[in-house]
Amino acid sequence: MLVLSRKAMQSVTIGSDIKITVIRVEGNQVRIGIEAPNDVRILRGELLDDAQVDVDAANRLQQFVVTS
Numbered sequence: 678m679l680v681l682s683r684k685a686m687q688s689v690t691i692g693s694d695i696k697i698t699v700i701r702v703e704g705n706q707v708r709i710g711i712e713a714p715n716d717v718r719i720l721r722g723e724l725l726d727d728a729q730v731d732v733d734a735a736n737r738l739q740q741f742v743v744t745s
Contacts, residue, residue, distance in 0.1 A: 681689060688698040696712040711719055 683699045685699055685702055688696050690696050694714055698710045699707060700710050701708040713719060
């Protein structure tokens with residue numbers, strides 16, 4: 678993992694088409710802005726974890742589906 682220090686209104690570019698900007702820092706919260714192409718899926722970490730749980734549950738249920 679790359680760890681960087683940034684101040685408000687400073688940014689980091691990933692590749693040639695993704696830009697992450699620190700918008701505001703207040704206490705223990707950081708507000709960021711992300712500029713990326715529309716086809717790039719961006720999820721918060723907790724949503725990604727929830728999505729993976731849903732996929733795992735669906736895969737387990739699929740084992741019990743009977744097809745004719």
